[in-house]
Amino acid sequence: MAYKAIPKILGYGPRKGLEGPFNFMGRPLYYDVKEGAYYDPRSDFYIEQDEMEIINAQFMNLFKEPA
Numbered sequence: 001m002a003y004k005a006i007p008k009i010l011g012y013g014p015r016k017g018l019e020g021p022f023n024f025m026g027r028p029l030y031y032d033v034k035e036g037a038y039y040d041p042r043s044d045f046y047i048e049q050d051e052m053e054i055i056n057a058q059f060m061n062l063f064k065e066p067a
Contacts, residue, residue, distance in 0.1 A: 024059050
């Protein structure tokens with residue numbers, strides 16, 4: 001089994017009522033369980049599902065590349 005370390009993003013920490021922050025290629029996102037969506041604190045909007053699928057696909061490609 002292999003893993004790849006993803007760096008933390010400075011300036012973003014836990015927020016009440018949200019899970020995270022999660023680092024998606026330098027983009028901090030929080031998961032809001034009540035909304036069932038990811039929240040982007042930089043834009044102050046929730047991420048649409050189709051955009052989140054693109055972000056997830058790009059993120060998973062990081063793990064396919066040899067370390």
